[in-house]
Amino acid sequence: VHISGNRIREIASYPVGCAYDVAVRNGFLYSLENIGTLAIYRIGRKGELTSVGKCSLPNEILFSFMLSADGRFAVCRGYGKLHFFDISNPAAPKQVYTHASGAILYSDTLPERDYKGIFPVNCHFAGIYWYDLSGTKPRFLGKISGKKSGQMNGLTLVGNRFLLPTNRGNLFILNPLDRSPESAREGISVPGSHIAGIPSFDGKS
Numbered sequence: 727v728h729i730s731g732n733r734i735r736e737i738a739s740y741p742v743g744c745a746y747d748v749a750v751r752n753g754f755l756y757s758l759e760n761i762g763t764l765a766i767y768r769i770g771r772k773g774e775l776t777s778v779g780k781c782s783l784p785n786e787i788l789f790s791f792m793l794s795a796d797g798r799f800a801v802c803r804g805y806g807k808l809h810f811f812d813i814s815n816p817a818a819p820k821q822v823y824t825h826a827s828g829a830i831l832y833s834d835t836l837p838e839r840d841y842k843g844i845f846p847v848n849c850h851f852a853g854i855y856w857y858d859l860s861g862t863k864p865r866f867l868g869k870i871s872g873k874k875s876g877q878m879n880g881l882t883l884v885g886n887r888f889l890l891p892t893n894r895g896n897l898f899i900l901n902p903l904d905r906s907p908e909s910a911r912e913g914i915s916v917p918g919s920h921i922a923g924i925p926s927f928d929g930k931s
Contacts, residue, residue, distance in 0.1 A: 728773070737773035747790045751797060754778065754816055762786030764800060766816045781811060781819040792836045794843065794859045801845075801857070801864075806830050808847065808857070810864040823864040827852045830877070834924060837881040837888060844902040846888055850877040854890070854898075856905045870907045874898065880924030889927075895920030 728735045742765075746758040755767045755775060762783035767775040788809065791802040800811040800819070808831075810823040829849035837845050843860025844867070854874055856867040875898070879891040888900040897914035915921070 738775075740767075740775050746788060749791070749793055751793055756791070756793065756800060756813070758788040758791055758802060762788055762804070764788065764791070764802060764811055764813075764819055766813065766819060768816075779815075779817040779819050781821060783809060783821065789831075790834045790836060792838065792840070792845070795840050796843070796859075799859050799864060801836060801859075803831050803834070803836055810859075825855075825857070825866050827855050827869075832877045834880050835877070837883055839883055841883055841886055841888070841902045844905075845883075846881060846890070846900055846902070846905075848875050848877075848879055848881060848890055850875060850879075854900065854910065856902075868905060870905070870910050874910070876922065879922060882925040882927050884927050889914070889925050891921045891923060891925070895922065897921055897925070 728737055743760040748757045753769055755769055757765045759765050764781050766779045768778050786804050788802040788804050791800050793800055798814045800813050802809045807824055807826045809821055811819050812822045813819045827849040829852040835848035840859055844858050847855045849855050851873045853872055854870040858865050858867050875890050875892055881888050881890045890898040892898050892912055896912040898910055899913040901909045
């Protein structure tokens with residue numbers, strides 16, 4: 727689509743069996759499609775799409791994903807697992823790491839971006855899990871155990887801190903450079919309100 731002012735105009739449509747999530751980065755469109763497929767398309771000058779590369783995981787469904795800030799990895803959410811893809815070569819995406827927390831991961835519990843390669847995932851009853859994408863391969867860094875947040879709550883990055891609604895209706899402030907349980911603190915609350923869901927941040931508020 728083309729967005730101009732308050733108008734949205736369709737440019738073209740590309741039917742697939744099912745599309746779960748999409749993202750655009752550096753002239754490419756990334757799409758989670760059908761049964762466990764990460765598809766990559768080149769976007770043309772007029773918005774047309776050309777298939778560049780695909781990687782499929784048999785018997786998996788990928789529901790949502792996050793692209794790393796440096797463009798090297800896609801982190802995809804499946805049933806109880808995170809699947810990490812190397813997308814540095816769009817023509818040949820490949821799975822390089824999988825990690826299971828034990829949580830089912832019902833909703834979009836990934837943040838929209840990482841901080842210098844580091845990001846948390848809300849694994850609800852299993853706790854908060856930390857991962858690192860700054861090296862040559864993704865790796866699991868550790869976790870803050872215990873049910874800190876509900877399965878429908880998500881994360882957002884504000885400056886150098888991640889925010890996550892807690893079970894008590896406040897906001898956790900999570901420091902990617904100090905991932906100890908002691909560093910996770912409930913720092914924001916709204917009197918008379920129960921904060922829940924996925925926070926959003928437009929750069930100002």
